[in-house]
Amino acid sequence: xxxxxxxxxxxxxxxxxxGAAPALYPVAIIGAGPIGLALxxxxxxxxIKSVVLDDNNVVSVGSRAICWAKRTLEIFNRLxxxxxxxxxxxxxxxxxxxxxxxxxYNFDLLPEDGHKYPAFINLQQxxxxxxxxxxxxxxxxxxxxxxxxxxxxxxxxxxxxxLTVETPDGTYEMVAEYYIACDGANxxxxxxxxxxxxxxxxxxxxxxxxxxxxxxPFGENAVPERWFWFDPPFHEGKSALLHAQPxxxxxxxxxxxxxxxxxxxxAPEKVMPRIKAIVGDKPFRLDWVSVYKFRCIKLDRFVxxxxxxxxDSAHVVSPFGARGGxxxxxxxxxxxWKLAAVLKSEAPAELIETYHEERSxxxxxxxxxxxxxxxxxxxxxxxxxxxxxxxxxxxxxxxxARRLVNSGRLSQPxxxxxxxxxxxxxxxxxxxxxxxxxxxxxxxxxxxLLDVVPPQFCLIGFGEVDLPDVPGVARIGINTIRExxxxxxxxxxxxxxxGQQGVYLIRPDGHVxxxxxxxxxxxxxxxxxxxxxxxxEQAA
Amino acid sequence: MxxxxxxxxxxxxxxxxxxxxxxxxxxxxxxxxxLVLMLANRVGDIETLKDILEKAREYNDE
Numbered sequence: 001x002x003x004x005x006x007x008x009x010x011x012x013x014x015x016x017x018x019g020a021a022p023a024l025y026p027v028a029i030i031g032a033g034p035i036g037l038a039l040x041x042x043x044x045x046x047x048i049k050s051v052v053l054d055d056n057n058v059v060s061v062g063s064r065a066i067c068w069a070k071r072t073l074e075i076f077n078r079l080x081x082x083x084x085x086x087x088x089x090x091x092x093x094x095x096x097x098x099x100x101x102x103x104x105y106n107f108d109l110l111p112e113d114g115h116k117y118p119a120f121i122n123l124q125q126x127x128x129x130x131x132x133x134x135x136x137x138x139x140x141x142x143x144x145x146x147x148x149x150x151x152x153x154x155x156x157x158x159x160x161x162x163l164t165v166e167t168p169d170g171t172y173e174m175v176a177e178y179y180i181a182c183d184g185a186n187x188x189x190x191x192x193x194x195x196x197x198x199x200x201x202x203x204x205x206x207x208x209x210x211x212x213x214x215x216x217p218f219g220e221n222a223v224p225e226r227w228f229w230f231d232p233p234f235h236e237g238k239s240a241l242l243h244a245q246p247x248x249x250x251x252x253x254x255x256x257x258x259x260x261x262x263x264x265x266x267a268p269e270k271v272m273p274r275i276k277a278i279v280g281d282k283p284f285r286l287d288w289v290s291v292y293k294f295r296c297i298k299l300d301r302f303v304x305x306x307x308x309x310x311x312d313s314a315h316v317v318s319p320f321g322a323r324g325g326x327x328x329x330x331x332x333x334x335x336x337w338k339l340a341a342v343l344k345s346e347a348p349a350e351l352i353e354t355y356h357e358e359r360s361x362x363x364x365x366x367x368x369x370x371x372x373x374x375x376x377x378x379x380x381x382x383x384x385x386x387x388x389x390x391x392x393x394x395x396x397x398x399x400x401a402r403r404l405v406n407s408g409r410l411s412q413p414x415x416x417x418x419x420x421x422x423x424x425x426x427x428x429x430x431x432x433x434x435x436x437x438x439x440x441x442x443x444x445x446x447x448x449l450l451d452v453v454p455p456q457f458c459l460i461g462f463g464e465v466d467l468p469d470v471p472g473v474a475r476i477g478i479n480t481i482r483e484x485x486x487x488x489x490x491x492x493x494x495x496x497x498x499g500q501q502g503v504y505l506i507r508p509d510g511h512v513x514x515x516x517x518x519x520x521x522x523x524x525x526x527x528x529x530x531x532x533x534x535x536x537e538q539a540a
Numbered sequence: 541m542x543x544x545x546x547x548x549x550x551x552x553x554x555x556x557x558x559x560x561x562x563x564x565x566x567x568x569x570x571x572x573x574x575l576v577l578m579l580a581n582r583v584g585d586i587e588t589l590k591d592i593l594e595k596a597r598e599y600n601d602e
Contacts, residue, residue, distance in 0.1 A: 372550050375557065383560045383568040391553075393599055400543035404553050 028176035035311030036182035037132035042336035055150035067322035089121030114493035187313035199297030320408030337508035351533035362414035438494035
């Protein structure tokens with residue numbers, strides 16, 4: 001029982017301190033967490049060079065973000081790390097809510113088959129970061145990882161940003177066209193710019209403990225699920241949450257008193273009895289402990305000219321719903337192709353502004369859901385406590401009341417329906433929705449829709465329809481034979497999700513941006529132009 | 541009882557908590573009474589109302 005072995009990454013003296021002429025980098029990414037690393041890989045896959053700067057030189061200390069949703073795994077799949085994460089992670093899809101010692105309600109987050117990825121995997125943030133760093137090393141020409149490089153200052157000059165960077169060998173300056181702040185909830189970039197980051201702070205404290213244990217705490221069947229208790233017998237009057245992680249690690253999350261002493265509560269002599277109350281006499285090892293308070297806040301603007309906030313630096317949520325890391329990866333998905341298109345002069349700079357619109361919308365949705373869940377868990381007034389108690393009482397046998405029980409509404413992909421890059425239209429999967437995966441049969445055997453749609457604009461035609469040949473737009477046919485790659489819907493999943501007949505235009509981030517019945521080249525070009533922000537006036 | 545709140549369960553619950561925000565306990569108590577009366581008027585059907593009253597009373601644990 002040893003736990004994760006932290007291997008520090010090498011610090012390399014930056015070229016700027018070795019006498020090299022200062023270079024202009026297209027993108028500087030500040031922060032080598034999951035968000036910064038994923039963005040560097042996304043950009044590299046689109047041929048864009050970036051430098052990732054981090055003040056540290058190890059992966060996340062402690063498991064931190066552990067729940068990765070299906071949409072995140074699909075994005076990781078595109079980045080070339082999805083399968084590795086899936087293999088290592090603990091797959092789950094059932095959530096159970098308990099009141100006292102009785103189960104009152106359970107939910108299945110992916111009741112349908114026909115998807116490459118499950119509803120969720122649990123995987124410690126240190127593994128996610130390790131796999132992303134290793135993947136980033138596949139692009140030595142395009143990704144420069146600079147550990148122990150602390151950005152201490154930056155200045156936006158209108159069309160470029162200068163950065164001041166501190167290293168063990170001294171301080172240097174570097175220049176980038178875009179500065180991407182992936183520096184987390186306590187973003188130093190945000191602080192330097194004096195941007196307001198105030199919002200709802202929850203007074204309740206939560207103890208998070210990871211334990212390593214041979215036996216499963218998930219009852220007799222030992223199936224990993226998400227178990228949430230209101231007022232459990234082992235932690236009266238409070239809430240508790242249990243998750244499984246790889247390497248026999250289990251996450252236990254316990255609500256503490258508002259006035260609890262966080263430091264005293266994280267001491268092993270206080271933590272051990274609390275854990276024993278849950279797992280009984282089974283032997284375990286305490287792997288990591290932390291005491292948290294939660295905030296739900298987002299920046300008013302994610303884009304400040306050449307400085308762009310991505311992930312926790314732009315928005316933070318309470319963890320109930322797994323909307324922090326998963327929201328951040330959706331940010332990456334959204335900004336990556338836009339930044340690449342602008343840097344390659346394929347799209348106007350205004351396209352970047354739509355990152356703010358689309359992801360600010362997504363982040364507002366995440367904040368709404370996570371603050372409602374936290375409010376339900378932590379009643380503030382006697383009347384709130386009264387309503388909650390009665391909801392829980394009714395939930396034992398009243399289905400309507402079960403739906404009111406809120407232990408976290410888990411991260412779902414954000415729809416961009418009705419936003420200006422999407423052309424309005426009606427189809428089983430409406431414009432703005434992310435791709436729905438489905439199993440396919442191709443010339444080389446069984447595959448997934450997810451694996452055959454390239455990360456660029458792509459037309460998918462269902463049934464006997466001719467897709468026009470448009471430069472820069474890939475083509476895929478389903479249930480037809482054409483000169484471009486074609487596949488058959490296996491077991492009817494694809495046609496059930498997309499319809500028997502019709503055409504979808506997919507953005508490089510896998511969101512539907514237009515639908516057609518029989519488009520010609522002009523129709524497709526117009527929708528692509530709109531999705532690249534070239535028709536802002538018309539669309540506005 | 542059928543489930544009629546559909547996908548709006550969180551919207552409703554949140555709006556209900558908002559309606560109580562900032563009220564004293566006695567004012568909240570009075571608000572709850574008004575809500576029961578107004579929702580009863582909306583339901584209208586006396587048999588349904590009697591049924592709900594009886595059902596709700598069954599959960600009393602004092």
